[in-house]
Amino acid sequence: MLNPPDHTMTRKSLGNIFDRHSLARLRPFIEKTADRLTDRFREEARQGPAEFCSIVADELPVMTIGHWMGLPEADHGLLRTLTHDQVHTQELFPSRSQLALSDAATARLRQYFTEAVQERRKNPGEDPISSWLRAWDSTEPDRARADAAVHSLALFMILAALETTSHVLSASVRLLAGHPHTWEWLRRHPEDVPRAVEETLRYDAPIHMISRVASKDSEVGGVLVREGEMVQLMTGAAHHDPEHYTDPHVFDIHRTQAHLSFGGGIHYCLGNALARLEATALLNSLLKQDARPRISTPPRWEPRIAFRRMTSLQLTLD
Numbered sequence: 125m126l127n128p129p130d131h132t133m134t135r136k137s138l139g140n141i142f143d144r145h146s147l148a149r150l151r152p153f154i155e156k157t158a159d160r161l162t163d164r165f166r167e168e169a170r171q172g173p174a175e176f177c178s179i180v181a182d183e184l185p186v187m188t189i190g191h192w193m194g195l196p197e198a199d200h201g202l203l204r205t206l207t208h209d210q211v212h213t214q215e216l217f218p219s220r221s222q223l224a225l226s227d228a229a230t231a232r233l234r235q236y237f238t239e240a241v242q243e244r245r246k247n248p249g250e251d252p253i254s255s256w257l258r259a260w261d262s263t264e265p266d267r268a269r270a271d272a273a274v275h276s277l278a279l280f281m282i283l284a285a286l287e288t289t290s291h292v293l294s295a296s297v298r299l300l301a302g303h304p305h306t307w308e309w310l311r312r313h314p315e316d317v318p319r320a321v322e323e324t325l326r327y328d329a330p331i332h333m334i335s336r337v338a339s340k341d342s343e344v345g346g347v348l349v350r351e352g353e354m355v356q357l358m359t360g361a362a363h364h365d366p367e368h369y370t371d372p373h374v375f376d377i378h379r380t381q382a383h384l385s386f387g388g389g390i391h392y393c394l395g396n397a398l399a400r401l402e403a404t405a406l407l408n409s410l411l412k413q414d415a416r417p418r419i420s421t422p423p424r425w426e427p428r429i430a431f432r433r434m435t436s437l438q439l440t441l442d
């Protein structure tokens with residue numbers, strides 16, 4: 125929601141959180157966790173259909189972010205639930221009760237991260253919250269303002285990272301379960317796994333809508349947008365535009381065109397490389413196993429427009 129210069133300063137204070145070196149440090153943890161979760165899933169699936177979202181897709185992102193930020197594992201469940209409740213504010217038409225749920229979740233998340241920041245003040249370490257505090261302290265003489273800025277950053281990271289990444293994990297497995305030839309192709313060509321991730325991001329983007337407010341009268345695609353008016357960019361629909369993608373409703377991992385799933389411009393998703401790493405690690409882990417996933421019951425989604433969320437993906441392993 126920030127514009128320059130506030131946005132520039134805030135983004136700079138985060139540092140290169142997911143550059144090549146940071147990702148190389150996180151990779152072993154992510155790969156090991158993906159293996160552990162897929163093993164657990166395979167165990168469950170021995171007895172019959174197993175629910176992929178709760179066992180794997182909802183877990184890997186919160187474990188990854190929790191590990192990275194140094195948040196106790198005992199808090200993961202709470203953070204996941206609060207994220208699910210909070211996200212309604214970003215929808216087009218939230219109901220009154222959804223907004224109330226969202227407000228309560230925001231208040232609880234604020235409290236959680238206020239305490240996390242205070243704790244890091246007392247015991248600074250090498251974790252991201254401590255390094256953001258150091259960055260803010262070097263430019264912001266008011267300690268309370270620095271704390272508030274870091275607390276907002278940490279909270280935003282959690283909101284930006286969890287549901288979105290969970291969705292790309294469950295959507296990629298759903299799509300591959302429904303496309304056995306592509307699954308077999310990937311078993312023979314694991315180097316194409318990143319392509320399957322990109323095509324999932326196009327075909328079923330975790331965020332279907334990006335909002336902007338016009339800072340001045342502008343023309344977008346021949347339509348006049350007046351200063352102060354809000355524009356909803358329907359990126360999920362753009363991804364299925366036949367004028368841009370050939371046979372857009374076909375899931376084809378060999379496409380080469382870019383997509384808009386991580387946005388564009390100065391707000392381009394800061395966590396894109398981490399999300400891509402998690403999705404690639406998960407698919408590699410599943411493909412290593414002999415069994416192929418099959419959908420046993422039609423998946424279920426939250427009835428939302430902006431942030432996609434699959435709530436149930438029942439799979440068997442053949």
Ligand code: HEM
Binds near residue numbers: 285334391392
């Ligand atoms: C598949 C997973 C993800 C998707 C689809 C996604 C999507 C997006 C999109 C569309 C934006 C731009 C919003 C706008 O222009 O208004 C964005 C921004 C952002 N994302 Fe992600 N995201 C994902 C994962 C993550 C993760 C894992 C993190 C952090 C750990 C993250 C952190 C951020 C941040 C900090 C921004 C704001 C950047 C800015 O305003 O400068 N995202 N994301």
